[in-house]
Every structure is written in structure tokens, then in C-alpha cells.
Amino acid sequence: MSLRSPLGRVLGTGSAKEGVQHWWLQRLTSLALVPLSIWFVVSLLSLPSFDHAIVAAWMSQSWTALLLVLFVVVGAWHSQLGVRVVVEDYVHATGVRTLTLVVVTFAHALLAAAGVFAILKVAFGSAA
Amino acid sequence: MAGFRLPPNSRIRKGLTHRATPGAGEVRAVRIYRFDPTSGQNPRLDTFELDVKGCGPMVLDALIHIKAAVDSSLTFRRSCREGICGSCAMNINGVNRLACTTAMQDLSGAIRIYPLPHMSVVKDLVPDLTDFYAQYASVKPWLQARTPAPPDRERLQSKEEQERIDRPAACILCACCSTACPSYWWNSDRFLGPAALLAAYRWIVDSRDEATGERLDELQDPFRLYRCHTIMNCTDACPKDLNPAKAIAEIKKLLVERQC
Incomplete structure (x- = not known):
């Protein structure tokens, strides 16, 4: 039980004076994902088949590799921003929340790096 | 963590049924959430069979009639009975609204009355x-200005400047919006909620106020402001037809604009 005043509880440790950057980046990444997602789906569907050689050849084109890298990086970034919000919404214990946010951030960085690495490997031909 | 079930001491059990007197005219069932903290028992749902012809047309009339004629221990807040004091906000047939401006004939089936959702209940x-x-x-819902007011008259506003605060200033603080907001349910200890944010907006856009920057500084916080995910239950729930969701979106816009 706490005898702190209600206003004292609400004011707490004050404003973090942060959050607009996260909000703005979430909008920017979602905006960027609109054309990137459409391009990704349309390009994949317009391939004659999903044979390894055909997809690898498609991925070795400069524009394809460039846009794929953008798609993976922006997608992972947007996902990280979104999952962060979900964790902040539902995980309330401070220690668990901080730990979850660290794990989520690292996992997204790993996924993005792995995606970029895979694209470059195919694009530069060593996996073909 | 957010829970899927109510805590054990909040689960609602079956309550009492108060039958209508024989020969009553048009009878409607009114189911009311009852909780007495001194009883040590869980809340219950009582059913009152109400002779609609015997009382006024609004849900508040039914509550007052039940308290006067059937069960004087029924506890609720009310004052103005015309939608301006905000006291009788409650959850009626699943929607947060004012009992005094909700007509019983606009509700279908049994009338179900609960306190505003996800708040601690004092009684009933x-x-x-x-x-x-x-x-x-x-x-800080008051005017903050360093420029002294003119000695001979009030601080003036143009018509357009007044119109910007006209609607937001009509909030009656009934809490229908905040208690309809899932973000407020999960994080009411840190998220300010739509009502407080609408009040903040009312002062942010007030042309006479000189603390706009400080007000925005105080709101820029992942929890205080940015727990709002534009669910818009607040705007749906407002019995005064105000738009807290839009006010919050405008605050977010101002925060972006001042750094772009």
C-alpha cells in the first residue's frame, strides 16, 4: 500500500520527452513498405517458375538485389518498431519488459542481417 | 501482464430477482451489477422486473425508481439529469453512456447496467x-501565460481562435471515453487516457496560452501519449459527440511538425 498522492503517482518520474521519433519512423517505414511489398509480390508472381536457377538469376540482377535488401531491412525495422509497441502494451513488469525489448531488438537485427547476407550471397553468385 | 479473466474476487455471481408486482403494465427486466465492499462477497447481477409505465423514460429514471421503491441500497452517482454534469456515466447494454440521456425505448431486450469498465468499484x-x-x-488544465492580461479587459480571441477550443472545451469529464479505451485498460497507470489528452489539446490550441511547448514536452512520452493506437472507442463512446481521437492525432501531428 502506498500513501503517495494520486497526482504524485500520475506524474511519476516525469515525461520521457521521447516517442515522436518512434511514431514517425513507424509511419515512414510503413509508407516505404507499400511500394516495396507490391513490387516484391508482383515480381515474384511474374517469374516463369520458382526453380532455383530462375529465382537465383532474378536475384542476381542489380535492381532486384538492391530492392530486396531494402525490403528486408525496412520490413525488419518496421516489425521491430511494432513488436516493441505490443510488448509495451502488454508486458507490465519492468524487468521482464526491458529484457523482452532487448531480445526483440537483437532478434530483429539478426533476422535483418541474415536476410541481407543471404540476398548478397545469391546476388554475387557464390550460392548458385 | 494483461489478463484474460477477471481476478477471482471480481467474478460476477448470480444475484437476486425482484419480481414485478402483479398487475404491472409493461414489464422490462433491468439487470444491475451489485457490489458491496463491506460484505466480503463477490459482485452479483441482480434482476429487477420494472413496470416501465410506472417511471420516467430514461435509464436514470429506472435507477431512481428502483432505489426509491424496490431496493434503497442501490448505489449510483447522479446529479443534473440532463447530460451536463457527467455523474451518471455507466456501461449500459455494453456501451459507456450517460444514464440520464439514454432512453429505455432505444435499448433492445433486457437492460444491463454495469459500472464503467476496468475501474476499481467503490460500490455498485x-x-x-x-x-x-x-x-x-x-x-495543468488552466491558462498559463507570461504576458499579463490587459488591465481593462479580458484576453481577446478571434472567432476562429475560439472555434478551435469550442468543442474540446465542452468535455464534461464523465470518463466514458477513457474507460472505453483498451490502451487505458491495460496501462491506466501511465497512459493519460483520451479525456486528459483532450483536455491537454484544448489548452495546446488555446491562442491565449503561452505554455504550448511545455505542454507538448510533458506529453511526448511512449506511455503518456503514444499508448494511443487510434482505436477510436473514445470517439464512439463520447455522449457529447466530441472527438478525443482526433485531438490526440492533432497532438501527435504538432509533435512531428515542431521538429520537421
């Missing part, structure tokens, strides 16, 4: 609004 239909009022106080 009376929620604990202490933190809600503290959140309102925390946005």
Missing part, C-alpha cells in the same frame, strides 16, 4: 475515479 455502479481526476490535473 460507482467507480473509483481518483486517478482519472489526477490525470486531468496532471495536464
Whole structure:
């Protein structure tokens, strides 16, 4: 039980004076994902088949590799921003929340790096 | 963590049924959430068979009639009975609204009355609004200006400047919006909620106020402001047809604009 005043509880440790950057980046990444997602789906569907050689050849084109890298990086970034919000919404214990946010951030960085690495490997031909 | 079930001591059990007197005219069932903290028992749902012809047309009339004629222990807040004091906000047939402006004939089936959702209950239909009022106080809902007021008259506003605060200033602090907001349910200890944010907006866009920057500084916080995910239950719930969701979106826009 706490005898702190209600206003004292609400004011707490004050404003973090942060959050607009996260909000703005979430909008920017979602905006960027609109054309990137459409391009990704349309390009994949317009391939004659999903044979390894055909997809690898498609991925070795400069524009394809460039846009794929953008798609993976922006997608992972947007996902990280979104999952962060979900964790902040539902995980309330401070220690668990901080730990979850660290794990989520690292996992997204790993996924993005792995995606970029895979694209470059195919694009530069060593996996073909 | 957010829970999927109510805590054991909040689960509602079956309550009493108060039958209508024989020969009553048009009878409607009114089911009311009852909780007495001194009883040590869980809340229950009582059913009152109400002779609609015997009381006024609004849900508040039914409550007053039940309290006067059937069960004087029924507890609820009310004052103005014309939708301006905001006291009788409660959850009626699943929607947060004012009992005094809700006509019984606009409701279908049994009338189900609960206190505002996800708040501590003081007794029956009376929620604990202490933190809600503290959140309102925390946005400093008063004029802050360093320029002294003219000695011979009030601080003037143009018609357009007044129109910007006209609607937001009509908030009656009934708490229908905040208690309809899932973000407020999960994080009411840190998220200010739509009512307090609408009040903050009312002062942010007030042409006479000179603390706009400080007000925005105080709101820029992942929890205080950015827990709002534009769910818009607040705007749906407002019995005064105000738009807290839009006010919050405008605050977010101002925060972006001042750094772009």
C-alpha cells in the first residue's frame, strides 16, 4: 500500500520527452513498405517458375538485389518498431519488459542481417 | 501482464430477482451489477422486473425508481439529469453512456447496467475515479501565460481562435471515453487516457496560452501519449459527440511538425 498522492503517482518520474521519433519512423517505414511489398509480390508472381536457377538469376540482377535488401531491412525495422509497441502494451513488469525489448531488438537485427547476407550471397553468385 | 479473466474476487455471481408486482403494465427486466465492499462477497447481477409505465423514460429514471421503491441500497452517482454534469456515466447494454440521456425505448431486450469498465468499484455502479481526476490535473488544465492580461479587459480571441477550443472545451469529464479505451485498460497507470489528452489539446490550441511547448514536452512520452493506437472507442463512446481521437492525432501531428 502506498500513501503517495494520486497526482504524485500520475506524474511519476516525469515525461520521457521521447516517442515522436518512434511514431514517425513507424509511419515512414510503413509508407516505404507499400511500394516495396507490391513490387516484391508482383515480381515474384511474374517469374516463369520458382526453380532455383530462375529465382537465383532474378536475384542476381542489380535492381532486384538492391530492392530486396531494402525490403528486408525496412520490413525488419518496421516489425521491430511494432513488436516493441505490443510488448509495451502488454508486458507490465519492468524487468521482464526491458529484457523482452532487448531480445526483440537483437532478434530483429539478426533476422535483418541474415536476410541481407543471404540476398548478397545469391546476388554475387557464390550460392548458385 | 494483461489478463484474460477477471481476478477471482471480481467474478460476477448470480444475484437476486425482484419480481414485478402483479398487475404491472409493461414489464422490462433491468439487470444491475451489485457490489458491496463491506460484505466480503463477490459482485452479483441482480434482476429487477420494472413496470416501465410506472417511471420516467430514461435509464436514470429506472435507477431512481428502483432505489426509491424496490431496493434503497442501490448505489449510483447522479446529479443534473440532463447530460451536463457527467455523474451518471455507466456501461449500459455494453456501451459507456450517460444514464440520464439514454432512453429505455432505444435499448433492445433486457437492460444491463454495469459500472464503467476496468475501474476499481467503490460500490455498485460507482467507480473509483481518483486517478482519472489526477490525470486531468496532471495536464495543468488552466491558462498559463507570461504576458499579463490587459488591465481593462479580458484576453481577446478571434472567432476562429475560439472555434478551435469550442468543442474540446465542452468535455464534461464523465470518463466514458477513457474507460472505453483498451490502451487505458491495460496501462491506466501511465497512459493519460483520451479525456486528459483532450483536455491537454484544448489548452495546446488555446491562442491565449503561452505554455504550448511545455505542454507538448510533458506529453511526448511512449506511455503518456503514444499508448494511443487510434482505436477510436473514445470517439464512439463520447455522449457529447466530441472527438478525443482526433485531438490526440492533432497532438501527435504538432509533435512531428515542431521538429520537421
